[in-house]
Amino acid sequence: MIRPGKMLAQILGSIFKKPATTRYPFIKSKASDMPDKFRGKLVFHPQMCIGCKLCMRDCPSGAITINKRPDGRFEAVIDLGKCIFCGQCVDSCMKKALEMSKEFELAVLDNTKLKVTYGAGPQKDAGR
Numbered sequence: 269m270i271r272p273g274k275m276l277a278q279i280l281g282s283i284f285k286k287p288a289t290t291r292y293p294f295i296k297s298k299a300s301d302m303p304d305k306f307r308g309k310l311v312f313h314p315q316m317c318i319g320c321k322l323c324m325r326d327c328p329s330g331a332i333t334i335n336k337r338p339d340g341r342f343e344a345v346i347d348l349g350k351c352i353f354c355g356q357c358v359d360s361c362m363k364k365a366l367e368m369s370k371e372f373e374l375a376v377l378d379n380t381k382l383k384v385t386y387g388a389g390p391q392k393d394a395g396r
């Protein structure tokens with residue numbers, strides 16, 4: 269049991285301490301403010317992918333699908349509505365074709381927009 273004197277010291281100490289939380293969304297946080305190992309929106313690098321599908325096999329929520337395109341390259345379809353941002357696919361990928369960004373503002377009104385195809389169309393590191 270905490271003694272009243274000790275409790276009072278803790279209360280007084282807390283009054284002058286900077287809060288551990290931020291006033292988001294009233295005060296906007298930037299992706300660059302996130303800590304180093306933050307797990308935000310997935311990024312796919314199609315030029316690195318060899319189509320082994322280990323990421324698909326290991327994803328616990330069935331959120332990622334790898335498709336072969338007619339040009340022989342691969343695209344990733346990621347359902348951000350299913351993704352739990354566990355990072356397992358990133359760990360499973362031997363080719364470093366997947367990476368977690370620090371992007372965290374992913375809410376949309378239309379949930380069809382949560383299904384993102386990376387690597388389709390002109391080659392660039394899509395999805396950003």
Ligand code: SF4
Nearest residue numbers: 317318320321323361
């Ligand atoms: S594990 Fe990596 S290389 Fe294999 S299909 Fe997935 S993204 Fe491509």
Ligand code: SF4
Nearest residue numbers: 327351352354355357
């Ligand atoms: S981060 Fe986790 S849930 Fe999301 S696609 Fe990768 S393995 Fe699946």
